[in-house]
Amino acid sequence: MKIRVPATSANLGPGFDTLGMAFNLYNTVEMEFRQSGLLIEVEGLGKETIPTDESNIIYQSAQKVFRMAGKQVNGLYLKLTNEIxxxxGLGSSAAAIVGGVVAANHLSEGELDLQTLLQIASDIEGHPDNVVPAMLGGFTIAGMD
Structure with a gap:
């Protein structure tokens, strides 16, 4: 499964942390099941600082989706290519979270609906302002109760 997730900004004047916009700059997440263990490869920006163990935010985001979808995962391969x-301020953490959530949902055969995926990603990120345009694209307005 290969997912491209756009950079975003939610620092848009009076709509700070509410208005969000996606840009034509992308991170790519490739995710596959493997027999056992975790293997994470990172290319591009930040490759020397991004964790390649279970503390990786993409891995953690994927695991949350797998648990909610009732999918038992013994091993996972991630290839991350970062352009963001x-x-x-370009939503790199939101792009990582969305990449993990969406790829895991595809590998789980689409068990979770869009609203649930947005909620999971927003909960992990702490707010929806960058997550929503990263998942939906375009220009968005988002808030949480």
């Missing part, structure tokens, strides 16, 4: 700069 880290810590630059």
């Amino acid at each position: 700069p880290l810590s630059r």
Whole structure:
């Protein structure tokens, strides 16, 4: 399964942390089941700082989806290709979370609906402002109760 997730910004004037927009800059997440263990390969920006163990946010996001979908996973392979700069206000963490959530849902045969995926990703990120445009694309308005 291969997913491309766009960079985003939610720093849009008076809509700060509510309005979000996706850009034509992408991270790619490739995810496959394997017999056992975890293997994470990272290419591109931040490859020297992104964890390649179970602390990886993409892995953690995927695991949450697998649990909710009732999918037992013995092993997982992730190949991450990063074009979105880290810590630059372009939603790199939201892109990582969305990549993990969406790829895991596809591998789980689409068990979870869009609203559930958005809720999972927003819960992990702590807010929906970057997660929603990362998952849906375009220009969005998002908030949480």
